[in-house]
Amino acid sequence: MNEQLHTKNKKDIGSLIVASFFIFVAVMTFYDTTQYSDLDSKVFPRACAIVLLIFSVLTIVWEFTKPSSSEGFGNGYWWRRIVLVVTMLIACVAMPYITFLPAGMIAFAGGLIAAMHDRWSRRTLLLYWGSGLVIIIAFYAIFHYVLHVPLP
Numbered sequence: 001m002n003e004q005l006h007t008k009n010k011k012d013i014g015s016l017i018v019a020s021f022f023i024f025v026a027v028m029t030f031y032d033t034t035q036y037s038d039l040d041s042k043v044f045p046r047a048c049a050i051v052l053l054i055f056s057v058l059t060i061v062w063e064f065t066k067p068s069s070s071e072g073f074g075n076g077y078w079w080r081r082i083v084l085v086v087t088m089l090i091a092c093v094a095m096p097y098i099t100f101l102p103a104g105m106i107a108f109a110g111g112l113i114a115a116m117h118d119r120w121s122r123r124t125l126l127l128y129w130g131s132g133l134v135i136i137i138a139f140y141a142i143f144h145y146v147l148h149v150p151l152p
Helices: 002-035 040-065 078-098 100-115 122-146
Strands: none
Touching: 002 040, 078 100, 100 122
16 A cells, blocks of 8 residues: 555656646746737747646646556656657757758657557558658648748
């Protein structure tokens, strides 16, 4: 019983720390948007900050009302998590230099490699990479031509 309580506390404390950090990030993002001169440029960061704030507060409330006895991430392949985070960071850092489409493909590739648990076949390779290319081009078109967001 004591071991289960120790596991609960360790998982709950981690979730509370991460949720608290995201609340801080949301507040700082919202505060940063008060300095923007263009009203249109405030909308997206503020919307993201509000959503992040809401879900972080909900996470904290959930952890206090319904703590879990699971060990957080559970058993799995840590290399998948590392690949996802590293490729997302690489895409973010590289985007100003290689533009949106290639950086989007890097991010998509990392996510796809991290999420793919089945064996690769020629069919899945073509289907997943083709659909990823269509999705990234669609995002580019929506942001660039419909929303008129300047992209690198």
